[in-house]
Amino acid sequence: MARRTKQEADETREALLNAAERVFLKRGVARASLDEVARVAGCTRGAVHWHFGDKLGLFLALDERLFLFQDELRQALMADGECMKLSRFAEVILVCIARLEHDEGRRRLLTVMWQRCEYVDEMAPALERRRRADVAISDVFRQCFEQAMERGELAPYWQPSQAALFLHALMVGFLTEWLRSDAAFSLSDQVRGGLKMFFSCLSGIPPSNAQPTVFATA
Amino acid sequence: MARRTKQEADETREALLNAAERVFLKRGVARASLDEVARVAGCTRGAVHWHFGDKLGLFLALDERLFLFQDELRQALMADGECMKLSRFAEVILVCIARLEHDEGRRRLLTVMWQRCEYVDEMAPALERRRRADVAISDVFRQCFEQAMERGELAPYWQPSQAALFLHALMVGFLTEWLRSDAAFSLSDQVRGGLKMFFSCLSGIPPSNAQPTVFATA
């Protein structure tokens, strides 16, 4: 019941975060009790308060996980300040989406943060993170589209910034519907189809249904 | 303190709903107290319990308002089972969006239902309404695109159902970003631009920037 080894303590911490993920998902962040979180993790509220201070601390620690995922996408899209070609760009997004779809933990986490949390008062710091992550992703999108425009990959009537906002809204929309439907449809399929249409519009080249690869290599 | 007239009772009811709208927005549905709602409305919890039974009843009554708004859009899009041309279609959506943007009450309501509520356990009925409304809207979209396809207004590579899901995701995404940003940008402008690109892609006709009206009359 007391400090075993440092590693075991870390395992307790992880167990608590995993438990919080599930309990927040089931009860909602506001209605979830720390006691239930602790019991699901196989310990008591003492451990929660030791590791996270209070409920907000626990929530923010959990939120950190989502932040890491988002950053992962951002880095994948812009490995070294250099943007990839549009065709490759779409593929990277799809890989991230597919990973999300097949990782129950990520889905739980995203559901908690998007659908089971009332961003108000003390939750404000998390909302700020969300906003910054949104801006960061949109910025990466925009930079990629700007470089694509310079390379002549963009149909002339598209503005890079507008394309970025458009794409971002599209992704947020698909994700929101997917989470709301309780993953009732194949997210990958939806997004694949959506991206296909979007990118072909972007490039001004009609999509080729015959082609085996997902995107025309514009 | 007691039954004045029937009309005054209805006014109390409306005042309570308006208060709930604001208090739920500020505190989140779960953390909001009925006492604060009542005080904001200028009465006590007695009135709340009389009119709505309990907290869930109050919430569902408020939710009804949003449902009405959504139905308004649905009816506007398909007045008499007949769908309009795509160009007009986009305009109707924009009118609804503009109305939402300039109606603080509607924005509050939508924010509460989309960003200040944890849909869990007893909130399930509201989530069901949300899902049904989503399906209903998507269905209207799909029907319109089907008829558009029959009229030859759709580029051949678009499937009506896919176009409907695409459009729906796009709208949900724009709205979500707008609400999350606390209405920091012009929703109408964003959506106008987005719809313009989307519908020109749909019809396979590049958008004409020179034209004064928003959409090419395809």
Add this chain to the structure above:
DNA sequence: TTATATACATACCGCCACGTATATATTCAA
């Protein structure tokens, strides 16, 4: 006019969950 239903206000009760304080058992460093 009076009884009854209505439209609230007030009072009371009970729970629950959070935070804190404290106890306790290990580990680790000296």
Add this chain to the structure above:
DNA sequence: TTGAATATATACGTGGCGGTATGTATATAA
């Protein structure tokens, strides 16, 4: 070996909030 820091469990106090029960004044119908 021992003290201090660590990693929990347990115990305690308490504030808030929701539901219900009840009080009460007014409208309305008979």
